[in-house]
Amino acid sequence: MDRRHAMKLIALGAATLPLAPQRVFALAGAAAAPAAAPAAAPPAPSGPFTLPALGYAFDALEPHFDAQTMQIHHDKHHAAYVNNLNKAVAGRAEVAGWTIEQLLRDLGKVPEDIRTAVRNHGGGHHNHSLFWTSLKKGGPAAPTGTFAEALAKTFGSVEGFQSKFDAAAAAVFGSGWAWLAADSTGALKVLSTPNQDSPLTQGLAPLLGLDVWEHAYYLKFQNRRAEYVTAFHSVVDWDVVAERHAAATKG
Ligand SMILES: [Fe+2]
CATH class of the missing domain: 1.10.287.990 (Fe,Mn superoxide dismutase (SOD) domain)
Incomplete structure (x- = not known):
């Protein structure tokens, strides 16, 4: 096309x-x-x-x-x-x-x-x-500090998180979102939601979301969703994500 x-x-x-x-x-x-x-x-x-x-x-x-x-x-x-x-x-x-x-x-x-x-x-x-507000060019390339430790504890490593998140983004059928979210104890979870459903409705605090509706990437990436997901990882503002996790943990 x-x-x-x-x-x-x-x-x-x-x-x-x-x-x-x-x-x-x-x-x-x-x-x-x-x-x-x-x-x-x-x-x-x-x-x-x-x-x-x-x-x-x-x-x-x-x-x-x-x-x-x-x-x-x-x-x-x-x-x-x-x-x-x-x-x-x-x-x-x-x-x-x-x-x-x-x-x-x-x-x-x-x-x-x-x-x-x-x-x-x-x-x-x-x-x-x-x-x-999750996006920033030139931000930290990866999570650091206690939030990185929490990611590693849950997913084995930061790379382990990324692998699971990418799989969630790839598996969305049609339009939806891939998420990193936390429950009220701060426990981390990767999930996807269809359409515009929010993790808030599931009692979770959304920390990082990736829009995988085609309107978010088709102009540049066409059907190459995986390339769009890879590009996303270059512009995540991990400091903001860590702040959201800290806020979710405090309730
Ligand atoms: Fe969108």
Whole structure:
């Protein structure tokens, strides 16, 4: 498949999300990105949830993750999850004031008629928010300190963890996520979830997630998911993952 065809597929995927994003947000460093739209004043939020800034330039993770995918992924896909989540909870006093984490942890208490929308779009919002903040070019190449020891205790070695995580990412059939997560005691676990399901709904704290929806990698890697997974390991911010583990262990 050539690049033009791949672009069409990515664009189609964004366009067929249930609600086309109405808001394009100015991002930190966006001016340096090759395809950045002119920054405009962000419109007033249309609900309680907002698209977080990416926090770095679209091309910050090159050559591992390409700028065009990062821009489409954040500005179109993630924005659509936020907009659809806001639509789902609009006017619903039962969940007014709930955080995104509350919605996903207590999904069974969300009114049944909006539960699927909250599961899909709320999960999409939280998963992507976690994803962007897990990435950093030039971060530590591997976990260190007590967190590295915890990984080794559970998986035999850091390499043992990576092997299990990569296998989970490869085994996702269709769209979903591979995760490193922790339970309330800090015990580590590798798992995958379908679609936009969150480990929070299973009572787990997500520490590191890899988006293996095709929209996350098809433009650069096409069907070569394994290469995308390998590239991911070059941009993980292990300091952030270790901080999340410490927070999960403290409860
Ligand atoms: Fe995604």
